[in-house]
Amino acid sequence: xxxATLTSRPLPSLSRARYSLGPWARVAGLAVCALLTLxxxxxxxxTSLRAPADSFNLPPQIIPARPGTAAYHGVFDQIDVWLLALxxxxxxxxxxxxxxxxxxxxxxxxxxxxxxxxxPLFGLVLxxxxxxxxxxxxxxxxxxxxxxxxxxxxxLIIPAFPTAFGTFLMRQYFLGMPKDLGxxxxxxxxxxxxxxRSVYAPLATPGLAIVGVLAFNYHWNEFFxxxxxxxxxxxxxxxxxxVSLQGNLGTGSVSVVxxxxxxxxxxxxxxxxxxxxxxxxxxxxxxVNR
Amino acid sequence: xxxxxxxxVRPRAATPPVTAPRRSARGRGARLLAALFLAPTVTGxxxxxxxxxxxxxxxxxxxxxxxxxxxxxxAANYREVFTDSTVLVSFRNTLVFMVFAVAAxxxxxxxxxxxxxxxxxxWLRSVFRSAFFFPLVLSAASISVVMKxxxxxxxxxxNWLIGLVGIAPVPWLTSELGAMATVIIVxxxxxxxxxxxxxxxxxxNIPREIHEAAALDGATGLRKHLALTLPLLSPxxxxxxxxxxxxxxxxxxxxxxxxxxxxxxxTRTVVMVIYEKAFEQLRFGEASAVGVLLFVLIMAVTxxxxxxxxxxxxxx
Numbered sequence: 001x002x003x004a005t006l007t008s009r010p011l012p013s014l015s016r017a018r019y020s021l022g023p024w025a026r027v028a029g030l031a032v033c034a035l036l037t038l039x040x041x042x043x044x045x046x047t048s049l050r051a052p053a054d055s056f057n058l059p060p061q062i063i064p065a066r067p068g069t070a071a072y073h074g075v076f077d078q079i080d081v082w083l084l085a086l087x088x089x090x091x092x093x094x095x096x097x098x099x100x101x102x103x104x105x106x107x108x109x110x111x112x113x114x115x116x117x118x119x120p121l122f123g124l125v126l127x128x129x130x131x132x133x134x135x136x137x138x139x140x141x142x143x144x145x146x147x148x149x150x151x152x153x154x155x156l157i158i159p160a161f162p163t164a165f166g167t168f169l170m171r172q173y174f175l176g177m178p179k180d181l182g183x184x185x186x187x188x189x190x191x192x193x194x195x196x197r198s199v200y201a202p203l204a205t206p207g208l209a210i211v212g213v214l215a216f217n218y219h220w221n222e223f224f225x226x227x228x229x230x231x232x233x234x235x236x237x238x239x240x241x242x243v244s245l246q247g248n249l250g251t252g253s254v255s256v257v258x259x260x261x262x263x264x265x266x267x268x269x270x271x272x273x274x275x276x277x278x279x280x281x282x283x284x285x286x287x288v289n290r
Numbered sequence: 291x292x293x294x295x296x297x298x299v300r301p302r303a304a305t306p307p308v309t310a311p312r313r314s315a316r317g318r319g320a321r322l323l324a325a326l327f328l329a330p331t332v333t334g335x336x337x338x339x340x341x342x343x344x345x346x347x348x349x350x351x352x353x354x355x356x357x358x359x360x361x362x363x364x365a366a367n368y369r370e371v372f373t374d375s376t377v378l379v380s381f382r383n384t385l386v387f388m389v390f391a392v393a394a395x396x397x398x399x400x401x402x403x404x405x406x407x408x409x410x411x412x413w414l415r416s417v418f419r420s421a422f423f424f425p426l427v428l429s430a431a432s433i434s435v436v437m438k439x440x441x442x443x444x445x446x447x448x449n450w451l452i453g454l455v456g457i458a459p460v461p462w463l464t465s466e467l468g469a470m471a472t473v474i475i476v477x478x479x480x481x482x483x484x485x486x487x488x489x490x491x492x493x494x495n496i497p498r499e500i501h502e503a504a505a506l507d508g509a510t511g512l513r514k515h516l517a518l519t520l521p522l523l524s525p526x527x528x529x530x531x532x533x534x535x536x537x538x539x540x541x542x543x544x545x546x547x548x549x550x551x552x553x554x555x556x557t558r559t560v561v562m563v564i565y566e567k568a569f570e571q572l573r574f575g576e577a578s579a580v581g582v583l584l585f586v587l588i589m590a591v592t593x594x595x596x597x598x599x600x601x602x603x604x605x606x
Binding site: 023026027029030031033034036037038041043056059060101102103105109113115116118121124128130131132133134135136137138139140141142143158159161162163167191192196217220224227228238239240242243246254257260261265268272276279280283284 | 332341405445
């Protein structure tokens, strides 16, 4: 964008030559990279729509010669897709909703309420962002075992409710809102709860959307915790089911596995299309909100 | 997708204290409300992060297989772990993986972000941007399943493609070097979009006047980037590399699905060892010891980075 103003100035002849070639080379280079990035996904979709016998055809047919949905029927025959999808949906939806609530409330408290130990408590929350999940997984597993929550979906859901990053994000979000709004309401006699409920909470929707979309994206694809916590097939989520589909498929067809991958991708792609903006903002905010 | 636990973000200086009168009914109301609002997050973090960290350290000092009651082990688990060749190899693999994966991820992301920053129609720019960050929304586990087919030595698309330019088939998943390279490629393919988005955001924050002034002085192309853009982008580079390294040290799904740590132990990573020791061999004490070591490693690497950054990072 900034180049637009540059090019209106007279440029030295040498760089003029570069400019006439530059844009095309640049776009071509980017296009090749975009192809490499999307290629595996395109291959996955097209192979899943091919007749199983054509899975390994080389060169790969991007447009299937004999298209069919046999592979998709195969997925439904071999694993209980509906159950896996239901499990994944339950976990993801409840975690996203839970994180929006906990992060919204805690973020507001850190941003707009005055209380003792506000700074050290916020420091504690931030510090936990540094702790890798795998370092705490054994004790977390034992805590959940003592609560009888291993091999249940609740065991996946409840520990995921608190979100340090979401809390940080919502605190920044509330800090960005004008303070006068709350002060005006206070002069009108509104208490702290009224101020939150009627003034600030309604403005927080876009921030909460970021927290929700990030939570969806992370937990829909989550693999490590389900792998450890869920031991019986009826509690598997989609990623676990897919890997097991590939595992017991020494003889079967690739296209069935890939059809499963495509099915599990669909909701993530839908969120990518609908929620691209909050998703991008959420990811970028890590680097820019300094 | 990318991990949402993102460190290295420094909070803005705390806001000036709220001016509500102290000790009034209103101040008490606010404190009560704060306690209620914070309860879920703080309780959750204490139960599921703070206590487990302490638990990990304590557990690493005990022998425990769940069946028999735990017995105090002192430093025995650590001695065991330090003489276990699988553990040592897993740390070496993870460090090798981290160096190459993070370097590749940053290089790819930075070149693409700089290239995308050039002159082109807006719709094209957003098409490219969407393409580059699309892999982030996919599951690392299922993408690894897909890649396992693509990198197959005999019938994979990758060997067919490089065959077109006359390169002999590479034993991607069945040789030690090839397996590590594949794990790195698959990881970078999925993760570079994260650093890419950070860089795009960082580039947008560089004031336009600086570019204009540089152009007037005749700075163009690579020289302009080296002398001007990179120093201005250095805070973003710091965040991208800190987050990149922390995530890379925790790599699990890709080697677990692609190679299961093989051939031999050549792609076994630290997190795979934690998983195997705890949940396959029921050696919770040793698993915790490895976990504590990983935590120390992550902290040390991050601390070194921040130390170095004082010299290389320029804040505007």
